[in-house]
Amino acid sequence: MQIPKVSITTFAEDKYLLNLKLWQKQKEVLETFWSENYTKAVWCLGRRSGKTLMAAISACYASCILADEYKKHLRQNERFYIITIANSADQAKLALYNIKDLIKNSVLLKELIVNETADSLELCNNSIIKSIPTSSRSARGMACPMLIFDELAYSMDSNGNASGDALYNALAPSSAQFGESGKVLLLSSPYKSEGIFYDIYKQGISGLYPDIQVVNLPSWEVNPTLSKSFLESEKARDPDMFNVEYGANFSQNLASFLNADLVHTAINYHRNSLLPQDCYLGDYFLSLDPAKGSRDAYTACIAHFEDSFLVVDLFHQFTASWGEDKKKQVNIAEVESWIIEMHNIYGFTKVCLDQYNSISTIQRLSGLIDIQEINWSASSKTKAYTKLRELFNSQKIELYPHVESLKQLKNLSVFYKPGGSWSVSGGTGAAVDDFVSALAGILLISDYDADFDAIEAMTRKEPGESEYAIQNWLNYYHW
Known part of the structure; x- marks a missing residue:
């Protein structure tokens, strides 16, 4: 079955496809990323902005709609992988569950599924959606037209060391063979003014790298359902961390407490x-x-x-x-x-x-x-x-x-x-x-x-x- 190529917002909201209702800012962010010539995106958004859902929609769109485009860069019958990378095994399972749930509940997209495992979903168009924790390097060597790094600013290895830099450097080249069709999506609430997430954010806002989309929005600008009383209580609890976690501001004052x-x-x-x-x-x-x-x-x-x-x-x-x-x-x-x-x-x-x-x-x-x-x-x-x-x-x-x-x-x-x-x-x-x-x-x-x-x-x-x-x-x- 061939799914017609539509815009990502149509893909997300069409009742026969994902049948979702997006907030206006979510539509703007997704449409800009997928309709313009971006190969990377840094979504620096406050908590409860729905960024995980936006990432899941992007993974579904890449695997279900863009397969023919990706196949131009592959050998005949070669598989391609849409990879999401999370900070723990549990988060990786949750990320894949969200994607599986979207596809399995779709009137048309569920017909594409040919195989399902605990950590992957295979479709009939030669695409495999896979989710891995940061402790894994299993995506090395795979043809990956899209990589999604979830909460990259908080990426830690099993010993608590910052591992985002090494992980990004190990996996990002997997998308290079797809040229401008390859995409790397980095999403996170901001944290310290250091690390790969912050570095690429700085590259993007410098204006020197036109292929990088940067979106930096506080929670309340994306999610109109957040109540004023909730935000005020969170701010009263810890104003500084509220500024970072909900205000989506990188902290210039955060540093490791212990060496x-x-x-x-x-x-x-x-x-x-x-x-x-x-x-x-x-x-x-x-x-x-x-x-x-x-x-x-x-x-x-x-x-x-x-x-x-x-x-x-x-x-x-x-x-x-x-x-x-x-x-x-x-x-x-x-x-x-x-x-x-x-x-x-x-x-x-x-x-x-x-x-x-x-x-x-x-x-x-x-x-x-x-x-x-x-x-x-x-x-x-x-x-x-x-x-x-x-x-x-x-x-x-x-x-x-x-x-x-x-x-x-x-x-x-x-x-x-x-x-x-x-x-x-x-x-x-x-x-x-x-x-x-x-x-x-x-x-x-x-x-x-x-x-x-x-x-x-x-x-x-x-x-x-x-x-x-x-x-x-x-x-x-x-x-």
Whole structure:
């Protein structure tokens, strides 16, 4: 079946094709990109601008409408690939799901499908739509007339290192064989004033590269459904990050909070989480970062001091088990049972939770454990994160290879404000700094500022391990 060549906005809104209703700005951005001689596009748009939908429409358009044009640059019967690149395996699956959903729900386009796998969709016109995470290099060597880099400004590898540059350099040449028909689409909310997304954005606005389309719009100019009250509440919560995430402004003041090399230096690759040691029983600290809704993670961190070092013994994340489907949340009763069980094993000198949804837990456990609430204010967060940076800079912290916490530590950004104050952010999305928050909580309740010789005198005992404590620990974690 041959699908007639139409404009992309007609393709998106025709009831027999994608049958969508686009906002006016979405139409303008898509039509300009596909009707003019652009080989690259940088869509620097605020959150909730519908940029992921626009990218999915573009992928469908390229694969369903432009196949004959692409075949002019291919050998007979050679396949071509429309590739979307996301920052994680889950995001890659979601990106492909959106594309599959559009095609499968189309009256005409669904007839093009000949094969479907978990990470690809093959059409009868020799096109294959494929989605990969940034950790993959599987698109190298493929004929790719269109590449879509999703949220490129936040592109991180599995260790939390900025990987957008390397990924772009590895994959962008795949579109070169298609000449002016080949297209590379870079879309993201803005972030730091660095990296490949920012570099190509600067090239585009310089006027020296007429083949680059640059679109830089705040959320409310694209999405007319955003309420004024929602935007005002987001701005009140963090004006600086609102300016970046919704205002679509690159921050000149964002920088990495911790040097990635110092984070690597702090990792003891020869161990995993630690068994409780007899010489530190009664001197362990536990800090918990409660989940703030169903999309957030409820995390915990156990640590102790050895001489002048803070040693992280265990990071833990609670599984959401209460509620239904996507609204599942952590069962607080299970958390409290875990706290008591871990206290019996480690012997906590102090336990803390942040102020979110923690009063009932503190009341129930206060008779058993020295447990307290942390009020995360601007000053207390600055104090805790200052201590955290001091530990890394002085190389007085030991971590273990816990992938998610390391990623969060490396992704921390500091925003320097006028007057010398600053704030720390883990970026956008869910679960961006939960493990770090739990770790920072320990620095608020511990005596980190005290003389380390005094800490050593208080905590140093004869080496040894409690057999009872170890067995309980092993039983709990199934070692």
